């Protein structure tokens with residue numbers, strides 16, 4: 110019999126109940142006990158949902174009040190000293206202080222660093238370790254949640270992040286090697302496994318997602334040592350889980366580890382099946398990741414069934430389990446509530462609950478149950494309807510994507526020549542000043558949008574409101590003395606959603622929330638069909654703003670890679686193709702802006718770097734189409750039209766060549782926190798175009814003064830040509846208040862003026 114399992118379920122709840130419970134607790138409106146009660150009832154609800162959908166075994170300890178990596182660090186007492194007094198006094202307060210920082214009672218603790226979980230949009234907290242670090246078990250969360258599930262009648266499999274990935278994902282604050290701590294960490298894992306075994310856990314899912322990355326000999330030695338150490342002793346059976354790719358060159362190592370089962374991601378890496386079947390020996394069980402835990406589409410069940418049968422034929426039903434490709438943390442809970450989506454589109458979608466339902470169908474089908482065949486027929490009909498739908502496929506888009514020419518991908522002249530033409534037109538001073546686009550999205554602005562969306566405010570009144578905000582923003586920038594102005598982006602809710610709502614091929618859910626970090630969720634658009642632009646999207650606001658001032662007004666667009674990266678995308682064509690479609694739609698927008706007299710156009714690509722594949726060998730291919738999409742968007746303009754791009758915080762070292770190949774006239778980026786260190790890559794590379802390394806940290810309410818900004822500019826000017834340098838903040842100002850922004854930008858303009866005096 111094939112068992113249906115799951116590697117992890119979304120934590121937020123169908124209606125973001127966890128978010129509300131957390132925020133109530135943080136605001137002092139509820140107690141820790143009430144928060145724990147809410148968490149407990151959510152866990153129960155999630156287990157019920159999974160069982161109802163057809164799971165035989167549900168995960169436990171996949172739930173977290175904030176983040177599962179933080180949970181492991183906390184469980185092992187890997188708590189930096191600065192938090193310790195607080196943790197000892199109040200464990201809940203201490204736990205959240207690690208996640209969010211703490212400013213109270215004379216204490217000022219900064220939070221742990223946060224970073225992306227592999228190539229997802231989920232952020233985990235990076236444990237801070239140091240040489241000589243000790244570990245011990247603090248509390249018993251995995252065991253408690255296992256017992257909690259059993260008491261409620263669920264057969265649960267605890268999920269733990271494995272020791273090697275835990276160390277590889279951590280950061281040593283003293284520059285030591287985290288893997289050196291393995292010997293100290295393993296006894297604690299062994300103790301935890303023993304406790305789980307005593308509590309009656311038959312299996313434990315131990316995640317080692319780093320096994321799908323490039324791993325070196327030291328890493329391999331660490332896995333060997335770790336799993337040899339954990340093999341002995343009183344412990345449950347271990348299912349080693351890999352996901353987000355294939356172990357590939359790490360497979361021989363994986364196969365030799367003394368564990369009892371292996372989970373593989375057959376959605377991202379279907380090609381690995383035969384190699385895995387060959388490598389696994391006679392004893393281990395195999396968990397097949399058959400439905401996509403990273404995306405929202407229904408699976409091709411016929412194909413999944415063929416895969417399952419292949420494994421079945423080789424291993425027999427008892428040695429095969431089925432599961433989603435990875436934890437379902439990355440998809441929303443239930444598509445059934447999305448009643449405002451068109452019926453056919455909704456029938457193509459599977460959120461967490463539906464995905465488990467799909468696995469049930471597969472398990473039943475392989476058993477030869479007649480009922481499963483009817484379900485397969487329905488699934489097939491849905492699949493075919495998607496393949497053939499005119500909603501998805503538009504001949505004119507395919508035709509256009511297929512006929513892109515090399516000349517569409519290159520500006521007419523080289524940068525030096527363009528720069529000259531732009532200078533003639535714009536007449537900017539040295540060290541020109543500008544901002545990244547958004548100005549404060551005040552409560553008033555968000556309130557007006559909400560009123561408009563709920564039809565309490567008429568379109569006419571809303572437009573008038575936006576016009577007055579824009580007018581005020583333009584006046585403000587003129588007063589401050591900025592050189593290239595922006596309209597302020599008051600009409601935008603979000604930099605991707607705003608464009609998605611105006612493009613064909615995008616859909617939006619009502620409750621399709623996905624956890625980004627802590628209580629923060631995002632609701633990614635769903636790109637379901639060929640992308641087309643029915644009408645100009647931003648021209649109206651850019652032209653309105655330009656009409657208010659003689660200074661250059663910068664048009665503001667979100668780039669194709671970022672739109673792609675922050676959406677759920679089609680799985681029926683390569684990402685590169687979808688990206689190219691978006692690029693063509695944006696290219697039309699760029700040309701319309703130019704035709705309307707906008708002389709400076711910024712195309713934001715903050716997500717370019719996060720789109721990098723997990724394996725180095727795949728970088729080149731990705732960067733080729735990502736850069737090509739940017740160029741396709743930007744390159745249609747005349748020499749005298751100035752193209753800017755913007756990227757947020759980003760290590761540029763290993764992608765600088767690609768960034769240069771984008772050939773934007775000006776790039777702005779986040780550099781103030783690193784005190785211009787991030788500029789190093791540009792200097793080394795002798796980056797030829799112009800750039801604006803940020804001098805104002807917009808993530809902090811702190812207002813930087815003229816001296817410190819001048820010092821940063823001086824640092825940049827020392828290594829760049831004076832004519833190359835722009836002066837701007839790190840990123841958009843939408844999260845800031847007007848008073849801070851006024852002071853900071855006024856100081857920034859003064860700093861630019863000082864620089865002009867010295868050259």
Ligand code: GLN
Pocket residue numbers: 545546547598604665713715755756757840841842843
């Ligand atoms: N233009 C956008 C803004 O200013 C850019 C945001 C971003 O880089 N994330 O808000």
Ligand code: ZN
Pocket residue numbers: 545715755756757758839840841
């Ligand atoms: Zn930014």
